[in-house]
Amino acid sequence: MFPRLQSYQLFIKLSRDSEVQIGKLGLFRFPRGGYIYTGSAKAHMEKRIERHLSKHKKPRWHIDYLLEVKDARITQVARSEISECKLNKKTSGETLANGFGSSDCLNKCGSHLKFTGDT
Numbered sequence: 454m455f456p457r458l459q460s461y462q463l464f465i466k467l468s469r470d471s472e473v474q475i476g477k478l479g480l481f482r483f484p485r486g487g488y489i490y491t492g493s494a495k496a497h498m499e500k501r502i503e504r505h506l507s508k509h510k511k512p513r514w515h516i517d518y519l520l521e522v523k524d525a526r527i528t529q530v531a532r533s534e535i536s537e538c539k540l541n542k543k544t545s546g547e548t549l550a551n552g553f554g555s556s557d558c559l560n561k562c563g564s565h566l567k568f569t570g571d572t
């Protein structure tokens with residue numbers, strides 16, 4: 454049996470300091486650098502990733518607002534058998550936007566987006 458994929462991570466590079474309105478969550482300042490977003494999609498993982506990679510869409514999730522920024526791009530996608538929150542907790546980085554991508558998170562992660570510094 455193949456292990457089941459449960460979650461994915463988007464490695465994002467923001468090439469310029471940006472102020473971004475993240476839907477109803479608020480306006481945040483994101484310094485240039487690397488970010489890791491952890492999300493889950495059990496059944497439609499590839500479709501979801503494909504959606505993240507496309508620039509033209511109606512924003513729906515918090516991450517959509519960040520990826521809409523001209524200077525933001527996904528540099529790498531990783532898939533994992535570890536659950537979204539566990540994976541997120543194992544990922545080191547700084548929380549800049551509390552509540553980002555974690556409105557349905559039961560594990561009090563704080564944020565499913567981590568800032569990994571100016572790389």
Ligand SMILES: [Zn+2]
Nearest residue numbers: 538558560562
């Ligand atoms: Zn979580």
